[in-house]
Amino acid sequence: MKVKVSVDQDLCTACALCYDELPEVYEDRGDGIAKVKDDVGGDGAVIEGEIAERAAEISEECPSGALVTEIIEE
Numbered sequence: 001m002k003v004k005v006s007v008d009q010d011l012c013t014a015c016a017l018c019y020d021e022l023p024e025v026y027e028d029r030g031d032g033i034a035k036v037k038d039d040v041g042g043d044g045a046v047i048e049g050e051i052a053e054r055a056a057e058i059s060e061e062c063p064s065g066a067l068v069t070e071i072i073e074e
């Protein structure tokens with residue numbers, strides 16, 4: 001699987017779920033709001049493999065719908 005990940009920071013409620021569950025991809029930007037880590041490629045980064053599958057799962061769990069995960073390849 002290959003996915004493009006981003007965070008709609010206007011929707012994020014700083015619940016911490018994504019960066020607690022998948023710290024390889026997401027982090028707290030400093031005030032609790034999530035961001036895609038710079039070393040992953042930042043907003044709009046394309047990730048693949050097992051970590052992409054995890055990101056797709058976690059985007060379903062985000063309570064505010066702020067995790068945008070676009071599937072590029074199944």
Ligand code: SF4
Binds near residue numbers: 012017032064
């Ligand atoms: S799971 Fe959603 S609401 Fe919670 S910190 Fe991540 S992007 Fe924000």
